[in-house]
Amino acid sequence: MVQTPRRKRFVQCSVLAIALLASLSGHALDMEAGAAIHFARHNADLPMITRLVKQAGLTSWRTSLVWAAIEREKGHYALPARYARVLEQAREAQARGQRPLLLLGYGNPLYEKGGLVTTEEARQGFAHYAHWVATQMKGVVRYYEIWNEWDVGFGSTTQPRSIGSVRDYAALVRAAAAAIHQVDPDAIVIAGGATNEDSHWFEAFARTDALSAINGVSIHPYNYGKPSWGHTPDAAMAWVDQVERMMAKASGHPVDMYVTEIGWPTSTRGYSEDAVAEYLTRFMELAKASKQVRGVWWYDLIDDGSDPDNREHRFGLFRQNGEPKPAALRMAEFNR
Secondary structure, X not given: OOOOHHHHHHHHHHHHHHHHHHHHHHHHXXXXXEEEOOOOOOOOOHHHHHHHHHHOOOOEEEEEEEHHHHOOEOOEOOOOHHHHHHHHHXXXXXXXXXXXXXXXXXXXXOOOOOOOOOOHHXXXXXXXXXXXXXXXXXXXXXXXXXXXXXXXXXXXXXXXXXXXXXXXXXXXXXXXXXXXXXXXXXXXXXXXXXXXOOXXXXXXXXXXXXXXXXXXXXXXXXXXXXXXXXXXXXXXXXXXXXXXXXXXXXXXXXXXXXXXXXXXXXXOOOOOHHHHHHXXXXXXXXXXXXXXXEEEEEOOOEXXXXXXXXXXXXXXXXXXXXXXXXXXXXXXXXXX
16 A cells, blocks of 8 residues: 555554553553562472462562572582472473572671671672672573562571661662672662561661662562451552652652562461452552563462461462462462
8 A cells, every 4th residue: 555645644643642651551561470488398289389370360470599508608509408409499480481680698707697698709609699699690690689678688697687777778789789780780789678567767778879779679568457448458659659659859869669478477466368368469460560570479379377367378369289279369360
């Protein structure tokens, strides 16, 4: 068909409009939907995990590679059998088009006692470990997260827990991110991972220069057990949005947000399975509609134990035998 100048202009404008819409909505189309998985546990059922990830339609998963288990002698790195399976699972996931997220942590007594990383020697040791992991995982792992819930002392081996300073965490993030990007410039390195609606911690983190070293900010907007509106998906997303605005103001540009843990327990004194399914649907819809959320990783894929009264045993999308809870079915529906 011969096109008139007017038709050509119409077609060109239509193409530009479609491209603009795609760019504006790309964040929603590209949002990862994942879950936490404990591959390194002795009783991890790998075939079942693979089946459940597929059943839920997940595009990603999140697991950890613990520094002290990999470097048991200074300068010598190796993956013990229970962590070697993480590399194997990551390769299989990548072949299926999934994009794994690796959590890097925690302290190593070869460099510093107490479980945290606060000295220059320990920071450099952590950076070398991160460099080694990135070398093994290049082309397989897309996302790296530096530490988990530093704001509440996660990783500390002291009693009571020690909580490291924001300044020490920022220094660790800069060193680790630089080491990872040296190996894999395309890797997406995220950090933050704070919880308990700790806005003051994020405000202090924003004042450091760590944001310039990373590709996004991770956050854990748990609010289960709070009264009234405070425990809802809407309240959780409101905090994510608040932190993003804080980060954007500090950096001078919008900041990509990654919800690397979120969930509500179905324990005896927790929430009904149907209620959690509704909460999952609502939170995922809010995240997808957000301008800056790039991924949500549900905590977690499978219940961690068999005690119905233990909150920590009842966060899974699936029961321990692989039977789906209503939330798993909602996740699969969301990901279609």
